[in-house]
Amino acid sequence: LAKTTQPISMDSYEGQEVNITCSHNNIATNDYITWYQQFPSQGPRFIIQGYKTKVTNEVASLFIPADRKSSTLSLPRVSLSDTAVYYCLVGERVNTDKLIFGTGTRLQVFP
Amino acid sequence: GAVVSQHPSRVICKSGTSVKIECRSLDFQATTMFWYRQFPKQSLMLMATSNEGSKATYEQGVEKDKFLINHASLTLSTLTVTSAHPEDSSFYICSASTRTTDTQYFGPGTRLTVL
Numbered sequence: 001l002a003k004t005t006q007p008i009s010m011d012s013y014e015g016q017e018v019n020i021t022c023s024h025n026n027i028a029t030n031d032y033i034t035w036y037q038q039f040p041s042q043g044p045r046f047i048i049q050g051y052k053t054k055v056t057n058e059v060a061s062l063f064i065p066a067d068r069k070s071s072t073l074s075l076p077r078v079s080l081s082d083t084a085v086y087y088c089l090v091g092e093r094v095n096t097d098k099l100i101f102g103t104g105t106r107l108q109v110f111p
Numbered sequence: 112g113a114v115v116s117q118h119p120s121r122v123i124c125k126s127g128t129s130v131k132i133e134c135r136s137l138d139f140q141a142t143t144m145f146w147y148r149q150f151p152k153q154s155l156m157l158m159a160t161s162n163e164g165s166k167a168t169y170e171q172g173v174e175k176d177k178f179l180i181n182h183a184s185l186t187l188s189t190l191t192v193t194s195a196h197p198e199d200s201s202f203y204i205c206s207a208s209t210r211t212t213d214t215q216y217f218g219p220g221t222r223l224t225v226l
Contacts, residue, residue: 034214043115043204043217044155087154095208095215096143098170101155 009106022088030092117218134205140185141207149202
């Protein structure tokens with residue numbers, strides 16, 4: 001399982017775009033990159049998953065460079081409700097393999 | 112789709128008693144379920160992996176006789192904390208998946224407080 005490194009915390013203001021970068025230098029060829037969001041006293045919630053280049057859904061975008069050694073989660077126009085911890089995970093079969101959570105990034109959005 | 116529930120959402124018990132936590136996949140059959148524990152301000156720690164119909168695989172340092180896991184059906188897994196002590200107080204979270212899902216789907220968690 002590839003280890004991931006993320007900033008411990010980030011601050012932002014409402015309406016701004018937030019980019020959280022995750023390093024995964026030892027990512028394997030078959031590994032996918034998955035991001036989860038967790039609010040206090042709740043289970044993590046799946047945000048987005050990708051393998052390479054760019055993936056976009058209704059809540060976020062995921063940018064993955066060609067070497068795949070890092071990835072960036074982009075949250076457009078954050079609101080107060082986006083205050084949460086964001087986890088980046090890497091694994092071949094994210095659906096059935098065990099996930100090892102790193103420290104995550106604690107995002108605080110201010111009004 | 113892909114909803115996972117846990118019951119109870121919170122439980123308070125006396126030291127020495129046992130507590131059972133249920134994890135259910137509501138709209139899909141989960142061939143694999145995982146149990147995590149999370150202490151305040153910390154990340155999730157994987158406790159064990161269970162596949163339907165077989166014994167759970169525990170992570171290093173997790174006592175299998177203390178944390179009993181049963182995955183008897185494709186929609187239900189249970190975690191029983193036996194002889195609970197105050198240090199077992201934590202937030203317990205399950206996740207469920209199957210080969211056709213793209214990721215693991217997490218339950219809402221169960222807050223266990225042992226007095």
